Amino acid sequence: MTRPPLLIESPQNPQFKLWESALDGRGLKKNGKFLLAGLKTVPEALRQHPDRFERLLFTDPAQIAGWRLPPGIEPVQLAPALFRALDVSGTNFPLLVGNVPRLPVIDLNQPPQGLELLCALGDPSNLGALLRSAAAFGASRVVLLEGAAHPYHPKCLRAASNAQFSLTLLRGPRWAEVNAAAGPLCALDGGGTDLTRFDWPRDLRLILGEEGQGIPADCPALRLSVPTTGHVESLNATVAVSVALFARFAAIR
Amino acid sequence: MTRPPLLIESPQNPQFKLWESALDGRGLKKNGKFLLAGLKTVPEALRQHPDRFERLLFTDPAQIAGWRLPPGIEPVQLAPALFRALDVSGTNFPLLVGNVPRLPVIDLNQPPQGLELLCALGDPSNLGALLRSAAAFGASRVVLLEGAAHPYHPKCLRAASNAQFSLTLLRGPRWAEVNAAAGPLCALDGGGTDLTRFDWPRDLRLILGEEGQGIPADCPALRLSVPTTGHVESLNATVAVSVALFARFAAIR
Incomplete structure (x- = not known):
């Protein structure tokens, strides 16, 4: 019974x-x-x-x-x-x-494995949207820097469409320590190299700036930019990283 | 003085x-x-x-x-x-x-001029994000179908980053009349043709489904899809259309 x-x-x-x-x-x-x-x-x-x-x-x-x-x-x-x-x-x-699975702490002295995204997105909906694109476009590891929203927050889950379950999520250090991470290091930036002409390495750390603040000036990452018409001053941050992930995925598959 | x-x-x-x-x-x-x-x-x-x-x-x-x-x-x-x-x-x-500028009514019997986006996004923040990507990636005309949010709503302005001022915004008919629009007509759909293999025509109407509902089954548009790993069931709608606009922009420029 x-x-x-x-x-x-x-x-x-x-x-x-x-x-x-x-x-x-x-x-x-x-x-x-x-x-x-x-x-x-x-x-x-x-x-x-x-x-x-x-x-x-x-x-x-x-x-x-x-x-x-x-x-x-x-x-x-x-x-x-x-x-x-x-x-x-x-x-x-x-x-x-x-x-909630235990989130291992990453050792950034070790080289990246596949495409690793490093971010400190504090808004759980924005983080969820990012995780969704990361899973969709083959970024297998996402490193949550100090200050990032909790990846299992209800708003993050809602925006991520179950991406949490196919990604490897890791905890990272505070923002300041990212500068010393093993490379190759890249970052999205309006004034960087056109990413459609970038030869994507298999292993790479892609750093996402903080909402509205971008990447610290002293960060030694190669700056990549999404080409646009220039009619708007910048792209939405989630859109920019999604386009970058897509461009890499389309280029290497 | x-x-x-x-x-x-x-x-x-x-x-x-x-x-x-x-x-x-x-x-x-x-x-x-x-x-x-x-x-x-x-x-x-x-x-x-x-x-x-x-x-x-x-x-x-x-x-x-x-x-x-x-x-x-x-x-x-x-x-x-x-x-x-x-x-x-x-x-x-x-x-x-x-x-607020007068929004002319489009005659969908006439062929498209450049890339025209047709949508009925009811959420002003989502519409604003779409306008921002449209302006960034060269979709010069956006047709707001019945039910779309007001493009000058404060939330739409906030998300669009001044995209309103470089786009041509037009009012469109209700959703049901889009099926009879002059083509070429395309729509984003998870099960469509891989858009990285699509030969983008110069003039095109790209139809965006309603939030969470997609494109009506009887809509005669060619279905295009953004290739992904398949690890998430679908992309965020703003991300999907932004990636499509970017792919076209990168292919034709």
Whole structure:
């Protein structure tokens, strides 16, 4: 006989409080649980990355009628108010609870492996968009410098479309130490070499400037730029890096 | 002797109310004034597009000390609370008041002129990001289908980085009528032809699907797709179109 799913109705329930802590960076760091939401991303993650998750949260049993859950993922029913508190994007669709993987610390004295992106993007939506493009265009490692948003923040997950699960995410040092990283080092910059004429090495560290600030002047990276008409002063930062990643992907594949 | 600038202190002032109406799409449409904010975009617009503007709003005379205003742009001082009400992005930097240009209606029976982008993006920030990439990569005309956000909405201006002033913006029909538009017609779609192998015609209509919905199945446009690793199910919509525009720009220049 199948057990009926656990039902949680109290906002004081310790499990619920644990999941609630996944809604901000501090709780994510402290408790190591994250919440995945999304009509496309939740079924895809269940299919492709079941080992990352341990609970499926829902409020109305009709939401999961006909779902086959992999072993190791337990369904948990929440009172409507509790579910809504966790479903911050308002998907009204089951949520997955996962375990935040340990992010190893990179040793930047070692040479890069494949295309490594180094960034300190503090806005979780911007970081998520970057991770999505990184996964789409074959940047296998993303190094999160001090000050970067948490990669499992709900807004980052929402923007990344499950990119977290196919990338290797690493923790990096503070910004100032990047200058001493082993190369080749490149950075995007409006005044740099046209990247369509760049001969992309197989292994490379691509450094992304901070939002609105760019790359420190003393950073010894080769500056690359996306060619444009010049009709706007600069590209959106996510667009610029996505175009660079695409250009490399199209050139080397 | 130079006149001291006008000072407005009452939220009931008709001029102030006119400018306040520029903060949403309805007021923009009714009164035809827009507000440009931004530490980079305001000085750039003053320099490059002075004829688009009629007032410079500030609250502290120190904000405009040393500024040389072109004739036709009158400085107006606002009480701090009034200024803050208009400075919705919190730039604490002078704001320009401009006149929304008339957006001509396009006749889609006529063939395209250059690269025309057709879209109905309802989110003003997404539309602004698109306009920025359109201007950067040489899409000279953008056709706003029924349901598109107002291109002079503050959020759209903020994301577009003055792209509005170098593009030709046109009003288009409702979505259903696009199927009958004169071609060549293309659309971005995950399952289409690899766009790096596409021979871009000089004149082309590129149709962008609605957010999260894509292109209607009966739309007779050639489907183009951005090649990816396949590690994420799809690209961010702004990233996808920006990459497509870049690929065309890099191929034809």
